[in-house]
Amino acid sequence: MGSRLRVVQWTTGKTGTAAVRGMVGHPALEIVGCYAYSPEKVGRDVGELAGIGPIGVTATDDVDALLALRPDCVTYLAYRPDFEHLERILEAGVNVVTTMYMLAGAGYGEEVRDRLAAACERGGASLYTTGVYPGHMGMTALAVSAMCSRIDRISLLESVEMSGYPNERMFRAMSIGLDPADPAAPGMIEANCGSFKEQIRVMAGALAVDLDEIRFTAEFGVANDDLDFGFMKLRKGQIAGFKGVTAGMHRGRSVIECRFVWKLGHDLTPNWPVEDGYVLEIEGSPGVRVQLAPLGGAHFSGAIATAMPAVNAIPHVVAAPPGIVNHTGLPFVTGRHLLTRDQVG
Ligand SMILES: NC(=O)c1ccc[n+]([C@@H]2O[C@H](COP(=O)([O-])OP(=O)(O)OC[C@H]3O[C@@H](n4cnc5c(N)ncnc54)[C@H](OP(=O)(O)O)[C@@H]3O)[C@@H](O)[C@H]2O)c1
Known part of the structure; x- marks a missing residue:
């Protein structure tokens, strides 16, 4: 378990909660921190926010403290992007996976794309966009x-x-x-x-x-x-x-x-x-x-199906060369390790 990749979860909404549940007990991933957008979530245990009981990681709104944890990756699953946050994360050398598919190219405009691509280059980090659909x-x-x-x-x-x-x-x-x-x-x-x-x-x-x-x-x-x-x-x-x-x-x-x-x-x-x-x-x-x-006949869980393509891509994204990447730029993403994982949610 010592070689697990260190992940900071960015927010615990619907997809964020599914990502936390998908990472707790994962043989290749370890949640080491969590960003909270909502003030009432600051100071609360991330597992409790995800409805699975405490995991010993506390949510914070202190971006510097999260970057000081030297994570390998941030699972950025906020409702809307904060480009200043994204820039800081990437230029600190921390890879990002996100379900905001608009970040795959110039969806938020060429100026934003160039700014984030430059942050990737400065930090040697990758920004990967996926989800279920699009993704x-x-x-x-x-x-x-x-x-x-x-x-x-x-x-x-x-x-x-x-x-x-x-x-x-x-x-x-x-x-x-x-x-x-x-x-x-x-x-x-x-x-x-x-x-x-x-x-x-x-x-x-x-x-x-x-x-x-x-x-x-x-x-x-x-x-x-x-x-x-x-x-x-x-x-x-x-x-x-x-x-x-x-x-x-x-x-x-x-x-x-x-x-x-x-x-x-x-x-x-x-x-x-x-x-x-x-x-x-x-x-x-x-x-x-x-x-x-x-x-x-079960109902598709949109939150799980959206979050997990991002979570399951983390090892490939950490290994990828710097820059903005999508699924055409990574090795095939699979449910690697999931057959042997203790299921949490
Ligand atoms: N590609 C796909 O297949 C797909 C499918 C569904 C959703 N998505 C995208 O995935 C992202 C997350 O979706 P979701 O349904 O999980 O979102 P959500 O539950 O509505 O919000 C996620 C979290 O974002 C934070 N937040 C709330 N208001 C915000 C604001 N104005 N600006 C920034 N952050 C805010 C909150 O963080 P706290 O937890 O800290 O309070 C909230 O829990 C969205 O961008 C959505 O468009 C993609």
């Missing part, structure tokens, strides 16, 4: 694409009923709860789907295809009745879901598509069917369809 699903599609002799189109779909991911702020930022005629709604959903544009750019780069443009279209579904999810209420007629696509275009044709059907509840108009998982289709030779669905 690991893109990597899965690229793995499957290697079986084809011709590819006409690759499409990914996330099709879920989302009330199991209690994040009212995230849903409202995506326009859920607004009147469908609200002029702000289309822009809000497109802004929140910006990370899919990064996913498409990464996949296009891996497949060596030049894109003319990336298009976004979406339609809204409204609640048929008043709905109460415990963490959030919606009134009849308000936006309760979307169906849409971000499409990478080549010579006027859509060649890489990130699709989504996201619903809060099952009583919407239109009431699109949900797959409760992910569907990957490659049109070409051979045509391929891959469905990732929860086993035994």
Whole structure:
């Protein structure tokens, strides 16, 4: 256990909690510190914040103290990026894994990308972006694409009923709860789907295809009745879901598509069917369809599936050359060590 990589967990929200549970007892990883954004979490044990009992590591908002621990990696799973923090972490030589896929390229603008890339260079550190979708699903599609002799189109779909991911702020930022005629709604959903544009750019780069443009279209579904999810209420007629696509275009044709059907509840108009998982289709030779669905009728845990591609990549990211990397720049990320791990959560 002496050679485990030292990890600082950055925040303990939904994915952060899943990451903590995924790292406690991990044969290759050790949580040595934790950053708390919320003042009430400062001074509390990280295990307790993750609902698994104390692990002897206390959350703090003291960035210098966390960097003084000389961690190998930070699992940066905050709600929104703090670029000043990221810059400090990277230039201190600490690698970062994150589920903010917008950080894969110039998703936050070229100035931010250049600033973070320079911090990576100064510190000799890597910044790795993943997640489930965008993220690991893109990597899965690229793995499957290697079986084809011709590819006409690759499409990914996330099709879920989302009330199991209690994040009212995230849903409202995506326009859920607004009147469908609200002029702000289309822009809000497109802004929140910006990370899919990064996913498409990464996949296009891996497949060596030049894109003319990336298009976004979406339609809204409204609640048929008043709905109460415990963490959030919606009134009849308000936006309760979307169906849409971000499409990478080549010579006027859509060649890489990130699709989504996201619903809060099952009583919407239109009431699109949900797959409760992910569907990957490659049109070409051979045509391929891959469905990732929860086993035994269980519900997909979005938080675990989002956090673990980041956690499981840590050894590769620590070994990677400095810079901003995505799944096309690392060895294949697997669930290494998990078959032998004592399960915590
Ligand atoms: N690629 C994917 O597949 C995928 C899927 C889902 C989510 N995500 C991304 O993963 C990240 C984490 O998602 P999540 O659902 O775990 O987030 P979350 O639970 O809403 O928030 C995570 C933590 O961020 C901190 N925080 C709260 N408000 C903040 C603010 N205004 N600025 C910065 N930090 C703030 C809090 O830290 P404390 O714990 O210290 O209070 C909170 O617990 C988000 O960027 C999300 O977009 C990616």
